[in-house]
Amino acid sequence: xxxxxxxxxxxxxxxxxxxxxxxxxxxxxxxxxxxxxxxxxxxxxxxxxxxxxxxxxxxxxxxxxxxxxxxxxxxxxxxxxxxxxxxxxxxxxxxxxxxxxxxxxxxxxxxxxxxxxxxxxxxxxxxxxxxxxxxxxxxxxxxxxxxxxxxxxxxxxxxxxxxxxxxxx
Numbered sequence: 289x290x291x292x293x294x295x296x297x298x299x300x301x302x303x304x305x306x307x308x309x310x311x312x313x314x315x316x317x318x319x320x321x322x323x324x325x326x327x328x329x330x331x332x333x334x335x336x337x338x339x340x341x342x343x344x345x346x347x348x349x350x351x352x353x354x355x356x357x358x359x360x361x362x363x364x365x366x367x368x369x370x371x372x373x374x375x376x377x378x379x380x381x382x383x384x385x386x387x388x389x390x391x392x393x394x395x396x397x398x399x400x401x402x403x404x405x406x407x408x409x410x411x412x413x414x415x416x417x418x419x420x421x422x423x424x425x426x427x428x429x430x431x432x433x434x435x436x437x438x439x440x441x442x443x444x445x446x447x448x449x450x451x452x453x454x455x456x457x
Contacts, residue, residue: 341414341429358420362409363409370402377395378396
């Protein structure tokens with residue numbers, strides 16, 4: 289049961305991080321070459337737009353403006369303090385001398401409900417943004433998704449101690 293709880297907590301944190309990264313990248317102003325290089329270093333080898341599904345689509349200024357407006361209207365940004373409090377509460381439950389399954393289940397429900405709501409808001413906003421794209425951009429969007437999916441599959445299949453698989457770039 290503790291392994292399951294740890295997995296749920298870890299996946300929730302990972303998904304939350306992805307949501308934060310997407311929201312920050314989608315609403316940010318276009319990067320200059322210098323800031324993109326710095327951001328790329330912070331993101332390690334993944335580059336500045338690895339989490340933004342709309343990167344590299346040659347968006348018009350009008351599309352960028354509309355997308356920023358959609359993100360602004362898509363609901364409140366995640367409350368990091370509340371998320372931290374939820375994770376701290378989970379830690380307290382996991383690190384206690386006795387295991388209270390009912391409290392842990394309740395906390396998991398609280399965390400997953402909040403995560404589900406954020407994911408729904410994000411999906412709704414992404415759909416609105418997708419529908420702003422031209423047919424050519426939609427085609428590129430789908431190709432980019434396939435490339436990211438293949439890269440993730442490749443990373444998942446990589447075992448520690450093995451040479452890194454050749455990049456498909």
